[in-house]
Amino acid sequence: MKLKILxxxxxxxxxxxxxxxxxxxxxxxVWATNGDEAIRKTAQLSPDLIVLDISLGSEPDGIEVCxxxxxxxxxxxxxxxxxxxxxxxxxxxxxxxxxxxTKPFNVQELEARIQAVLRRTSTEAAANPKAEVRVxxxxxxxxxxxxxxxxxxxxLTPTEYNLLRVLxxxxxxxxxxxxxxxxxxxxxxxxxxxxxRVFVNQLRKKLRENPARDVRYILNEPGVGYRxxxxx
Amino acid sequence: MRxxxxxxxxxxxxxVMAMTMxxxxxxxxxxxxxxxxxxxxxxLVIAIWQGIGPALVSAFVSFVSINFFLVxxxxxLIVADxxxxxxxxxxxxxxxxxxxxxxxxxxQAADARQRAFEQEILYRLTRDLNQSMTAGxxxxxxxxxxxxxxxxxxxxxxxxxxxxxEGSEAVHYVLLQxxxxxxxxxxxxxxxxxxxxxxxxxxxxxxxxAMALHRIELNERALRTHQLEQAxxxxxxxxxxxxxxxxxxxxxxxTSASNLRQLLQxxxxxxxxxxxxxxxxxxxILNDLVGNLLDLSRLQAGAxxxxxxxxxxxxxxxxxxxxxxxxxxxERVRLVFPxxxxxxxxxYGLALQALSNLVENALRYEAPDSAIELRxxxxxxxxxxxxxxxxxxxxxxxxxRITEPFFHGKQGKTGLGLAxxxxxxxxxHGRLQIDDTPGGGVTFVIVLPFNRKEEAQHEAxxxxxG
Numbered sequence: 220m221k222l223k224i225l226x227x228x229x230x231x232x233x234x235x236x237x238x239x240x241x242x243x244x245x246x247x248x249v250w251a252t253n254g255d256e257a258i259r260k261t262a263q264l265s266p267d268l269i270v271l272d273i274s275l276g277s278e279p280d281g282i283e284v285c286x287x288x289x290x291x292x293x294x295x296x297x298x299x300x301x302x303x304x305x306x307x308x309x310x311x312x313x314x315x316x317x318x319x320x321t322k323p324f325n326v327q328e329l330e331a332r333i334q335a336v337l338r339r340t341s342t343e344a345a346a347n348p349k350a351e352v353r354v355x356x357x358x359x360x361x362x363x364x365x366x367x368x369x370x371x372x373x374x375l376t377p378t379e380y381n382l383l384r385v386l387x388x389x390x391x392x393x394x395x396x397x398x399x400x401x402x403x404x405x406x407x408x409x410x411x412x413x414x415x416r417v418f419v420n421q422l423r424k425k426l427r428e429n430p431a432r433d434v435r436y437i438l439n440e441p442g443v444g445y446r447x448x449x450x451x
Numbered sequence: 452m453r454x455x456x457x458x459x460x461x462x463x464x465x466x467v468m469a470m471t472m473x474x475x476x477x478x479x480x481x482x483x484x485x486x487x488x489x490x491x492x493x494x495l496v497i498a499i500w501q502g503i504g505p506a507l508v509s510a511f512v513s514f515v516s517i518n519f520f521l522v523x524x525x526x527x528l529i530v531a532d533x534x535x536x537x538x539x540x541x542x543x544x545x546x547x548x549x550x551x552x553x554x555x556x557x558x559q560a561a562d563a564r565q566r567a568f569e570q571e572i573l574y575r576l577t578r579d580l581n582q583s584m585t586a587g588x589x590x591x592x593x594x595x596x597x598x599x600x601x602x603x604x605x606x607x608x609x610x611x612x613x614x615x616x617e618g619s620e621a622v623h624y625v626l627l628q629x630x631x632x633x634x635x636x637x638x639x640x641x642x643x644x645x646x647x648x649x650x651x652x653x654x655x656x657x658x659x660x661a662m663a664l665h666r667i668e669l670n671e672r673a674l675r676t677h678q679l680e681q682a683x684x685x686x687x688x689x690x691x692x693x694x695x696x697x698x699x700x701x702x703x704x705x706t707s708a709s710n711l712r713q714l715l716q717x718x719x720x721x722x723x724x725x726x727x728x729x730x731x732x733x734x735x736i737l738n739d740l741v742g743n744l745l746d747l748s749r750l751q752a753g754a755x756x757x758x759x760x761x762x763x764x765x766x767x768x769x770x771x772x773x774x775x776x777x778x779x780x781x782e783r784v785r786l787v788f789p790x791x792x793x794x795x796x797x798x799y800g801l802a803l804q805a806l807s808n809l810v811e812n813a814l815r816y817e818a819p820d821s822a823i824e825l826r827x828x829x830x831x832x833x834x835x836x837x838x839x840x841x842x843x844x845x846x847x848x849x850x851x852r853i854t855e856p857f858f859h860g861k862q863g864k865t866g867l868g869l870a871x872x873x874x875x876x877x878x879x880h881g882r883l884q885i886d887d888t889p890g891g892g893v894t895f896v897i898v899l900p901f902n903r904k905e906e907a908q909h910e911a912x913x914x915x916x917g
Contacts, residue, residue: 430769
């Protein structure tokens, strides 16, 4: 059965192009032009995923729509945002959006994000999450807390390991600095975001990342947080 | 007031009487020549000390006293010896003339002292005013001078012409005025009415202050004009860009799309793909350019909100290097960072944009088989991130102007990238330094202010389980 995607955007041209593109990738596309319609159609049609523009040109905006959706629905939401609105992106993630894509975007990129979000939501629901992670030269045995790079075992401090675990168990998902801090150090560390940066730096060296050749496991989302590479 | 004015006269009378009494006791031992000489001395002293009026009075009183008490026959105004009469008359003339001259010399000396004092005040005031940068400073300097040097009881500077000051003391109003422009009214209150000289000094102080206010206003106007000129140059550059740099991709997109629409049947699938790729590519160029224009105008208007946080320069450089790999599929960036480079405060998103622009520019002039270098270091209270290229050097003129929008140099056009990088670095209170690379090439250095803080090397207390 085809997966159903609700596209919410106030620009008819963008809606039309997304409809063509996503239909081309084999999705069933429905659309809404404003926030109220988006909420109504979500309830009526129960789509599998929503692509939601942050600025809808009228009240409620994308952030408001996402917030009210999250009161009764866990349906995956990908927000469309504009370059430079880092704080809006962080806010969208905090109120429960699953990911965002910055306009103007490549449709291929959007499709990859849709795939990743759908895969994540289905595995999260499953009772037994994967016990190991493999990506490039990196191997993580979550059950036995073993990390190897190119077959060689790497020694990590407990904090470094927990940081890696939190990131690697959410492949492809953006985690804000604050969310990582809460998960690894605990909520009492409040605003010490710089711990996250220092430890990510250390961790990257131990994982032998080489950014000049784009060998990276932990990706930056400038101004927002980190994203573990997508495992396909 | 009246009594006070009479005091010098009383004083001189007392002196003359005291001398008369003293000399009367010695009248048998002294001659008339002794008497006149001593009295002449007293008259000169009084002239220097108390001025011309008391000197003249004491001259006449001395003349009468000598005649009455000291010249025979005593206790009459009759003079027995005609030679004594000659002495007395000569005494009177010499005392009057001498007293006048002495008093005049004394007054001139006092005037000169007063003038020197006033000039000293004016000199100090002018010197301080020349260093003042704001109207507030001028007001403070003027007020201080009037309090300290002119003993004003109250000083107020009212912003407009006119106004008044409370109190029953002697109040003076002076306009702070240069030409037609009035910068305010100076209201001062003194304990006593000012002399003509003091009033002149007050006016001179006020006009110096007015001139300083005038100078400050002219400076501010010149600065505003300079800012407007800069904004105007940017607008001209943007207009030039709109007419050429924006239109080129639009033209390509439009031609490609209409080719697709009209010639679809005749085009091979490969050609169709190529045209679609061109449209996508040109749209990206257009998007970058519009984004750059927006960013630059926001930076120049000071409307950019910095999202400052402790960030890693190495991470930033890594991001920029990874982008180059993604775009070119080649390792054209070498990263040189010391172990444990501390975190530096900056806006990650903006800094990445600045660095990417510099990297892109450096790669454009780097030989295809060579790599540029990104080097990070901390020196004193500065963090430095160098983008090192090994291409041709810049001429001094190019170096001075290369960060201007759409600068046309010998090696081609710069567009907006470097102007934006400079704007972003300066918004962080840093600077973009341009050096020669040893052995040839250009090195751009992002220099950011750096505060050494406690290192954040904090293991979690309870590494979260599960």
